[in-house]
Structures are given as C-alpha cells and as structure tokens.
Amino acid sequence: MKPTKKAQDQHDLLFPGHVSTLAVTDPELIEVFDNFAFDEVVAHDDLDIKLRVMVQLASMIASQALSEYRVMLGAALNVGITPVEIKEIVYQAVPYVGMAKVFDSLRITNEVLTEKGISLPLPLQSTTTPENREQKGYAVQEQIIGTQFIESLYATAPKDLLHIQHYLSGNCFGDYLTRTGIDIPTRELLTLSMLISLGGCDAQVKGHVGANLNVGNDRALMINVVTQLLPFIGYPRTLNGLQAINEVTASANAQKA
Secondary structure, three states: OOOOHHHHHHHHHHOOOOOOOHHHHOHHHHHHHHHHHHHHOHHHOOOOHHHHHHHHHHHHHHHOOHHHHHHHHHHHHHOOOOHHHHHHHHHHHHHHHOHHHHHHHHHHHHHHHHHOOOOOOOOOOOOOOOOOHHHHHHHHHHHHOOHHHHHHHHHHOOHHHHHHHHHHHHHHHHHHHOOOOOOHHHHHHHHHHHHHHHOOOHHHHHHHHHHHHHOOOOHHHHHHHHHHHHHHHOHHHHHHHHHHHHHHHHHHHHHHO
16 A cells, blocks of 8 residues: 555655655554544645644644654754744643653754754743742633633642642643744644643643634534644544533533533
8 A cells, every 4th residue: 555645645745755764664653643643634634734733743742752753853843833832742742741741842843943943042031020920920810711610620729739830820721831933722722732742641632722712613623633732642632632622612512502
C-alpha cells in the first residue's frame, strides 16, 4: 500500500524535502500511519492547519514525544505558526504538565529556533506584575471557569489547602493564561489537548471541556481537535477524552433544556 496523493501532499506541506528514516526501515508501518494520519484523519474535518499543528505540539509535549516534537516544530514554522506562538505553547505546558517534563521540549524549541536563525529571547508576552498577578489570574479564571464555581472553590477549600487555590489564581492563571501571543479560546484547546494526552486527568479533562464551552469552543470543534490527536496518542486516551466531551456537553444541554 503506497501513500495516497492527499497523504503525500500533506506530508510535503508539513515536511518539505524530508524523508523519514522509518520510510526506509519500516515502509509498511509508515505507509499505514501516513495514510491514516495525513489523509483519513485530516479529511475528517476542516480544522485550520495551524490549529491542528498547535494542538498536536501541545499533545507531544505532554506525551514527552521529544523526537516527534522536534520534527513537528519544523512543520509548525512551515505552516505559519510564529515563534511566539510556539514558545507560548511550551510555556503554557508548564503549569499543566510540570517543568520536569517540559524542560527538554523547551531546550529542543530553543535549538530549532536558533537553527532557523531566530534570535532569542523572543519579545516578552507577560501582562502581569508580582503585585497584580493573582488579581488578573482570578479574573481569567472567572472568564474561563465561571465566577460562581471559583467562589465555591475558595469558600469550600480546607484551611490547609487554601494555598493551592491562591497558586491556581496567581500562578497557573495569573502567570500563564494572562500572557499575550495566543488568545484564550485557543489556549483552552491547548490545555484540553495536554490533559487528554497526559492520561489520568479525568476530572481535569471534564473541567476543561466545560471551560472550552464557556469560551466559545463548541462540541464539534473539541471533537475535531481530539480526532487530530488520535494518530499520535492512540485510541484509549482519545476515547477517554471523547467520553468526557460527551458527558459534559450532554449535561450542559440538559441544563439549557
């Protein structure tokens, strides 16, 4: 089975002139994978190619798929994703994936950007100060999660865990989600992609399905995003993510009825 024309065209768009070593050593596998990932799955929807690659980058960071991440960085630049957007994807992974897992992805990002002649550091994207980071983070939480829910989290937190709520407001949301370079709806799709790819984050995945709905990302868009992750994260985590989308959107629809 040879690569289809659409699979080859997509591959050439993302990786012009690149021939995978696996195409030589494992041609059957690569033909099956490329036809699935770059033809059948891509043909499922009309998801913008930049968004498709951005959520795949986020997924690869969460999966610590470092070799694939390096290759996909080149594809990101080829389809018009800016260095600032790439860096913001990496930075946003820190509060959700953890710096220990993100460090190597950041190093690879810097290497690839430098190889492409892009000067570092990039223009700064922070919008907060040490004095206002928690206040601004709380405001973003309200936008994404909802005022009533955030107030409930603070009100019901045990005294010895209240510091975590402040960390979420000041660090997770204040330090990262207030940054420029990528808008909030796109950031929520990135977060959802990371959490699904991590696995074992069922409650957080459901929370961020709801958050995506709050910022205008509907069920169809989320399904399309998760579908584009499937070739890279496999069926179990994909199906778990889709189940969360099913449950949360069904509940949201029932509340509207």
